[in-house]
């Protein structure tokens with residue numbers, strides 16, 4: 001477990017471009033020491049904006065996108081052709097910009113391949129095996145959930161399964177598949193994204209250790225929170241006069 005390091009940015013656009021730049025830099029560093037980098041990706045607008053900026057920036061660098069393995073931390077259990085799928089949205093931005101081929105992408109199952117979210121979760125757990133994410137990117141929601149792990153959900157205490165099915169998510173679509181805290185917290189690095197006033201309370205609770213799901217995530221080597229000023233508006237601010 002590592003303590004969160006908080007990175008604040010003036011606005012959402014600066015947050016997006018800075019996270020994308022950090023991601024490019026960190027992946028290039030990791031690829032200097034290992035053959036592949038395994039990323040755990042999430043859904044949501046803030047994450048999608050980062051993928052777009054990352055794709056644009058990465059192609060101007062020497063980052064070898066063929067050495068990335070893309071996994072998902074959570075997915076809406078809807079058909080593969082449904083644009084609400086997190087993986088469909090992310091891949092349209094990433095594979096559109098970078099030479100990423102299907103063998104590098106590990107989207108979670110859809111109803112066309114498995115009978116229900118639980119069976120989908122078992123299939124994904126098998127595909128994941130013991131693989132750990134080098135960087136697990138999470139997008140904070142206003143209620144403090146990350147991936148598809150919701151406040152007060154008994155799934156938060158799951159310490160055996162790496163992936164589980166969700167049948168009653170508070171938002172539509174109700175059926176989803178999610179990695180558990182066990183899988184997220186086995187990642188080398190966990191990066192949490194949050195922008196806007198609607199996330200301010202969840203940011204405060206996540207960082208100060210109240211019991212929202214986001215307060216329970218932590219990388220093995222590092223935990224980074226990337227937030228804009230609006231999302232940071234309930235955190236203490238210490239002015240430093242030199």
Ligand SMILES: O=C(O)[C@H](O)[C@@H](O)[C@H](O)[C@H](O)COP(=O)(O)O
Nearest residue numbers: 043044045046047139140141171
């Ligand atoms: O499936 C969902 O209900 C959303 O994907 C959700 O989990 C999302 O990650 C957060 O609401 C933050 O997303 P935004 O960046 O869009 O606010």
